[in-house]
Amino acid sequence: MATNPRSWCRAFFKLGNYCEDVENNSTESFNSSINKAREKPFVHMLETIARLAMVRIATRSRESHEHQGKCTPYMQRVLSKALVDKPFKDGANKCVVRRSVKGYFDSRLNGQTHRVHLEKRTCSCRKFDITGIPCKHAYGVMLKLKVDPSDYVCEWFRTAKWRRNYTDGIVPVRGSMFWPKTDAPDVHAPP
Incomplete structure (x- = not known):
């Protein structure tokens, strides 16, 4: 308790985010992709960033709509890895x-009992609740019931949600010569 477990203990994690990692990779990826745009004047910089985002979203939209499978490629890799990872697989078995x-x-493993509910996607170890990915205790239940683990993955890792996220992209904007004119004075860079 002296080390403030709210900042690291699974018992205090907020539920509903369904994320197994806490990092800033998306921010770093965005910053890396706009490096060339940063050197441009403000409006041109924003137009460049919009084009980059438009192309990235269109690419992801195409990938998601071409993908066959219940879960995203990322989640398929996670599930496949879990089933070949010896400690995980042995624990579930x-x-x-x-x-x-x-x-x-x-679900009892190594002298510890956990309460699992597949439909609610919960386990008293809290890993299933926090990440949306079945833990080994839940996998143990799934093995006994002979059900497909991908049926119990959080909706955020499913292909249907992935497709929905990238269906509406950015529509190209016409160039500045088509922008509406106003009576306001032009904005000029200071000397």
């Missing part, structure tokens, strides 16, 4: 699973 009521299961 060693889970002693007992059915309870109202959709709950008792």
Whole structure:
């Protein structure tokens, strides 16, 4: 308690974000992609950034609509890796699973019991709740029930959501000669 567990302990993580990583890669990726645009005057810089975003969104839209599968390629890799990762697979196989009521299961591994609910996508270890990706206790239940783990992955990692995210992109804007004119004075760079 002296080290403020709210900043790192799984018990205090906020639910609903469904993210297994906390980093700023997206910010760094964005900053890297706009390097050339930064050197331009303000309006040209914004136009360049809009074009870069438009092309990136169009590419992702095409990829998502061409993809066949229930889960995104990223999640397919995560699920495949989990099923070949020896400690994870062995842990899931060693889970002693007992059915309870109202959709709950008792999943016991190495002397520790966890409460799993597949439909709610929860496990008392909290990994499933936080990441939206089944933990080994939940996998143990899935193995016993002989169900497909991809059916229990969070909706944010599914192809349908991925497609929806990239369906509406940025529509090209006509050049500055077509912009509306005003009676306001022109803006000039200071001397």
